Amino acid sequence: MLSPDEIRKINHEIALVPVRKAACIEALKIVQQHRGWISDDSLRAIAAYLEMSAEELDSVATFYNLIFRKPVGRNIILMCDSISCYVMGYREVYEKLQVLLNIRFGETTPDARFTLLPNACLGSCDHAPVLMINEDTYRGLTIEKLEEILQEYK
Ligand code: FES
The missing domain is CATH 1.10.10 (Arc Repressor Mutant, subunit A)
Structure with missing residues (x-):
């Protein structure tokens, strides 16, 4: 209803x-x-x-991959896996994310804090690699920045 x-x-x-x-x-x-x-x-x-x-x-x-047909975490991470990001360090950032969160694409952390999803171009190719958490966009990502960024989301 x-x-x-x-x-x-x-x-x-x-x-x-x-x-x-x-x-x-x-x-x-x-x-x-x-x-x-x-x-x-x-x-x-x-x-x-x-x-x-x-x-x-x-x-x-x-x-539409932003319509969720199963429960998701409180924070949705969309990681761009399109060509510019791929060339500019996507793999390294994704691997670090997997280590920090202990999940892969399509999964949610056991505490429901994060769901991690792949996404086509997020429109900031000139600042690749890029990801979004909820409404926030993070450009020019490095693995060093990742931990600090994740800490902002409870
Ligand atoms: Fe990643 Fe465009 S290819 S933001």
Whole structure:
């Protein structure tokens, strides 16, 4: 079931598009913002509200890697694995991240502090390698900076 606040925000998005289901990505983002991830129950509730099938909505949800279909950590690390970052030290930074967090791409730390995900170009190729944690972008990464950066996220 969707909360009144979720419905209010989804209705705002529906008003901006020609058909209800065209608001599906925004609706997924809204519910994820409230609940942290999109469970099967949440998916069914959104689909019913948008008058589309759960299967159709699930195919949209799984296409976007920033829609989470399983629980994630409190902080999401998106690490760019595109060409400029790859050339400029991606491998070294990724290996250090794996050591510091003891997880790989697609995994969450046991204390749910971090989830680590690969991501295509984050738009700062001239300052590669780059990663984002939540809304924060870190450019020109070095393994020396990593530990200090991670400490800012609880
Ligand atoms: Fe990494 Fe563009 S290739 S930010």
